[in-house]
Amino acid sequence: MFRNLTLALALSLTATPLTVLPALAQEDGPLRIEITDGVVEAMPVAIPAFFGDAEIASRIRDVVADDLTGTGLFREIAAEAQIARPDSFTDAIAYQDWRAINAQALVTAEVTQAGEEISVKFRLFDVFAGQPQGDGMQFDARASDWRRAAHKIADQIYARLTGEAPYFDSRVAFVQETGPKDARIKRIGVMDYDGANILWMTDSSSLVLAPHFSPDGKSLLYTSFDSGFPQIRVMDVDSVTSRPLTQGGDSMAFAPRYSPDGRWVVYSLEKGGNTDIWLMDAATGAQRALTHSPSIETSPSFSSDGRRIVFESDRSGTPQLYVIGIEGGEPTRISFGEGRYGTPAWSPKGDMIAYTRQVGDRFHIGVMRTDGSGEKNLTESFLDEGPTWAPNGRVVMFTRLTPGGSGQPLLHSVDITGRNMRPLDLDFAASDPSWGPLMP
Amino acid sequence: MKAWMKPALATCLLGLAACAQPAPPAPLVTDPYASTGAGALYQGDLAGGALGAEASAQYFSTQVGDTVLFAAEQTSLTPEARTILARQADWLKKHGNFSAVLQGHAEETGTREYNLALGARRASAAQEYLVAQGVAADRIRTLSFGKERPAETCSDEACYANNRRVVTVVSETGAGS
Numbered sequence: 032m033f034r035n036l037t038l039a040l041a042l043s044l045t046a047t048p049l050t051v052l053p054a055l056a057q058e059d060g061p062l063r064i065e066i067t068d069g070v071v072e073a074m075p076v077a078i079p080a081f082f083g084d085a086e087i088a089s090r091i092r093d094v095v096a097d098d099l100t101g102t103g104l105f106r107e108i109a110a111e112a113q114i115a116r117p118d119s120f121t122d123a124i125a126y127q128d129w130r131a132i133n134a135q136a137l138v139t140a141e142v143t144q145a146g147e148e149i150s151v152k153f154r155l156f157d158v159f160a161g162q163p164q165g166d167g168m169q170f171d172a173r174a175s176d177w178r179r180a181a182h183k184i185a186d187q188i189y190a191r192l193t194g195e196a197p198y199f200d201s202r203v204a205f206v207q208e209t210g211p212k213d214a215r216i217k218r219i220g221v222m223d224y225d226g227a228n229i230l231w232m233t234d235s236s237s238l239v240l241a242p243h244f245s246p247d248g249k250s251l252l253y254t255s256f257d258s259g260f261p262q263i264r265v266m267d268v269d270s271v272t273s274r275p276l277t278q279g280g281d282s283m284a285f286a287p288r289y290s291p292d293g294r295w296v297v298y299s300l301e302k303g304g305n306t307d308i309w310l311m312d313a314a315t316g317a318q319r320a321l322t323h324s325p326s327i328e329t330s331p332s333f334s335s336d337g338r339r340i341v342f343e344s345d346r347s348g349t350p351q352l353y354v355i356g357i358e359g360g361e362p363t364r365i366s367f368g369e370g371r372y373g374t375p376a377w378s379p380k381g382d383m384i385a386y387t388r389q390v391g392d393r394f395h396i397g398v399m400r401t402d403g404s405g406e407k408n409l410t411e412s413f414l415d416e417g418p419t420w421a422p423n424g425r426v427v428m429f430t431r432l433t434p435g436g437s438g439q440p441l442l443h444s445v446d447i448t449g450r451n452m453r454p455l456d457l458d459f460a461a462s463d464p465s466w467g468p469l470m471p
Numbered sequence: 472m473k474a475w476m477k478p479a480l481a482t483c484l485l486g487l488a489a490c491a492q493p494a495p496p497a498p499l500v501t502d503p504y505a506s507t508g509a510g511a512l513y514q515g516d517l518a519g520g521a522l523g524a525e526a527s528a529q530y531f532s533t534q535v536g537d538t539v540l541f542a543a544e545q546t547s548l549t550p551e552a553r554t555i556l557a558r559q560a561d562w563l564k565k566h567g568n569f570s571a572v573l574q575g576h577a578e579e580t581g582t583r584e585y586n587l588a589l590g591a592r593r594a595s596a597a598q599e600y601l602v603a604q605g606v607a608a609d610r611i612r613t614l615s616f617g618k619e620r621p622a623e624t625c626s627d628e629a630c631y632a633n634n635r636r637v638v639t640v641v642s643e644t645g646a647g648s
Binding site: 211212213214215238240241254259260261281283285286299301303304305306327329330343345350371373374387389392394413414416417432434435436438462463 | 546579580581582583584585587588589591592594595596598599612613614615616619620621622623624625626
C-alpha cells in the first residue's frame with residue numbers, strides 16, 4: 032500500500048528509519064530526545080502548515096502533530112510564533128529564524144491528491160545543526176488511508192528523534208463495554224492506536240473477553256461465552272469471521288496469546304477446577320500441558336524470542352510471576368515484591384515485562400527487567416489492569432476501572448518512565464486492549 | 472377510626488380544598504394480616520402456585536437456596552455453604568429430572584483472567600461437595616464468570632462478600648438420571 036520513494040534531494044533510499052546523515056556541525060551527534068527518567072522537558076518542534084491540497088494537508092498535519100505531542104516528548108511551537116515559514120516545499124530553510132524561536136526540529140511536508148490517491152512528501156530538519164535529519168520521504172496512499180500516511184510520517188520523525196522504533200501506524204483491539212455493571216454487554220473492536228477508524232468484530236450477543244492480536248495483525252484470539260461456556264475463538268480481522276479454537280467438553284479455555292512467530296498459542300485450560308498453562312500448535316491443534324500444578328496458572332505471555340513464557344501462578348499462596356521454557360520444566364519465580372502480581376506481558380523489544388500489581392487496595396501497572404530486577408510502578412489507581420505493549424516496547428496501554436456501581440473501564444496509555452499517562456480519546460467505555468504490530 | 476385515615480384528616484387541616492371530597496387512600500397491597508399486628512407483610516403469592524411446585528427452578532432458587540458465598544480469595548466451603556449445598560443435594564437427588572450448572576464468581580479486585588480461574592475453582596469445590604452428597608457427577612456442569620457478572624455493583628466489601636459466590640442454576644432435562 033505504501034511506497035517509500037526518495038526525493039530528488041534525498042541522498043539515498045532510506046532502508047531503515049534510523050538513518051543518520053554524516054554529521055556536519057553535530058559534534059554531539061544527531062538531534063535526539065531519549066525516553067528516560069531524566070527527560071523533563073519536551074522538545075520544541077515546529078510543524079508549519081503542510082503545502083498542497085489545503086483541506087487534506089491540514090488534517091494530515093494535525094494527526095502528525097497529535098502523534099508527536101501525544102508522546103509527551105515533544106511540544107509544538109504555536110503557528111503564530113513561526114516567522115520564517117518557507118513559501119514552498121522546495122524552499123531553502125531559514126534556520127536562523129527557526130533558531131530565534133527555539134525550534135529544535137522542523138517538519139515540512141507537501142500533500143497532493145489525484146482522485147482517490149494521495150501523495151505525501153516530508154522532510155525533517157535539525158534546526159540548530161542547520162541541516163536535514165535523515166532523508167526526505169514520500170508516502171503514497173489511498174485518500175481514505177490518509178490517517179495512516181500521517182502516522183507513517185510521524186513514525187519517521189519519532190524514530191529519528193528518539194532512536195526508538197516507531198509505533199503510531201498500528202492498531203489496538205479492545206472490548207467495548209455498555210450496559211449496567213452487573214449485566215455488561217461486551218463486543219470486540221479494532222481501532223487505530225489513537226482511537227480512530229473503529230471496526231467492530233463481534234456483535235453484543237455473547238460475552239467476549241480479552242482479544243489478543245496475532246503477530247501479523249491479521250487475526251485475534253479471544254475468549255467467548257457463545258457456547259455458554261468460556262472457550263477460545265480465532266477472528267480473522269479482514270473478513271470479520273471467527274471459528275472456535277478450543278471445544279467445550281467439561282473444561283474452560285481462556286487467556287490465549289500467540290507466540291512471536293504465530294506458530295503457537297499459549298493459553299489457560301481449566302479441568303476439574305484446576306487451571307494450568309497449555310501450548311497448542313496453531314496449525315494442527317495438537318496441545319500439551321506446560322504446567323502440572325494444583326494451583327492457578329494463567330495469563331501466559333511469550334518472550335520476544337519465543338523460547339520462554341512468563342505467567343501468573345498462586346502456587347506460593349498469592350499470585351506471582353514465573354518464567355518457564357517452552358519445553359516445560361520447573362518455572363522460575365521472578366516477582367518478589369509486596370502484594371499480588373498478574374497479567375505479565377513480555378515486551379516485543381525483549382528488555383522488560385509489564386504487569387498488574389495489587390498492593391493493599393490499590394492497583395499498579397509496573398515494569399521490570401525480564402529477570403525480575405529493576406521493578407518500577409508506572410501507575411496507581413483503584414484498579415489498573417492488563418498492560419499491552421506498543422510495537423516498539425516503549426509505551427503500554429491498559430484498562431483503568433473507576434470505582435462504584437457506576438464505575439466504568441477506560442483505556443489509558445503510559446510510557447515506560449511513567450510520566451506520560453493519558454486516557455484514550457474514546458466516547459465509550461472499553462477494556463482489555465491488545466496492541467497489534469506496526470503495519471507494513 | 473381506622474389508622475390509615477389519620478394522615479388524611481391531618482392533611483385537611485392544612486389544605487381545606489383537598490377536604491371537599493376526601494378520597495380514601497387504598498393500601499397498595501391488600502394485607503390479609505394487617506389487623507393482626509404481626510410484623511410479616513404479605514407480598515403476593517409465590518409464582519407457580521403452592522404445593523407441587525417444589526419441582527421447579529423457582530422453588531430451588533427461593534426455597535432451597537441457590538447461592539453459596541466464599542471468604543476473600545478463598546475457594547474452600549464455609550459451614551454455611553455446606554449447609555446450603557446439602558439442601559441442594561437433597562433436592563437434586565429428589566428431582567432426578569433436573570441437571571445443574573454451577574456458576575463460579577469472583578469480586579472485581581483481581582485480574583480478569585485470574586478471577587476466571589478463581590471462579591472455576593469455587594464452582595468445582597461446590598460440585599465436589601454435591602457429588603460427595605450423592606448427586607451423580609454427570610448431572611452437574613461448572614463454569615466461571617470471573618468478575619464479569621457481579622450480584623452487587625458497589626466497590627466495597629459489602630458487595631464483594633456477595634459477589635464471591637457460586638450460583639446453582641437447575642433446569643429440567645426431561646429424563647431422570
